[in-house]
Amino acid sequence: MLKRSLAVLSIGGLAWAAGAAGTTAEHGQRPCVIQYVANAGVMFETDGTRFLIDAPIREGIQPYATPTARQRHAVETAQPPFDKVSAVLITHWHEDHLSAEATAAQLRSSSATVLVSSREIVDRVQRAGPDLAPARFVALTPAPGESQRTLVGGVPVHLLRLRHTGRRLPEQHVGFLIEGCRTVLHVGDADTDAENFALLRALPPVEVGVLPFWYVLDEPGRTFVRTSIRPSRIIGMHLPPAEAADVSRKLSSVADVTLLTEPDQRVVLAR
């Protein structure tokens, strides 16, 4: 079933006004950038609206990357470069994607930020931050295979209920499709299965796919991405630091793939 439920919630009143953070233009343009934090954690900045996705983590899970002490401090105290964040988006509760305590700390430090995620994640962060006002949380849990839409600072954000890969399955796992300066898809740990991504057919085309690096390691994987997700550009995440050199070598000849390997690495998205 591709039926897509629609929940339009305007939470722009809580978000930073678009353009308020738009003073860091690169190449004479307003920001359209993905900045790496660690593992699946990135910040997507679109015309001054900033989304922090799967970035407030602490110990993580070995062998995956964790934020440096400086990054962790900047995320949790909402200091540059991770200040003026409009929304924190979390795909699922696994420790390499979420620290509920770090997320609550971020929300406490940044009064204009909201958390947008599934009910399962919102419950966990509210338990870690019972002092935080209910208005700071937007819980959306589409049925499996369906999506729901909200607005953050005027930017449409679709939550996609995608099935998690492998073992130790979380109850609720979502991806995010953000219609910003480029339409960016972050899939978390979604399973590489065509049926899992069938819901994309009813949504705006993906321009930039932020995907686990294993999606594109071999030709069958790349064929899956080309046919089921169809991004014009791929940003590979979730890469263990110890494997970075080897994977970079393997993918050096694959066009349109940029691997996230260095803390604070910035990928400027062409308009």
Ligand SMILES: [Zn+2]
């Ligand atoms: Zn996971």
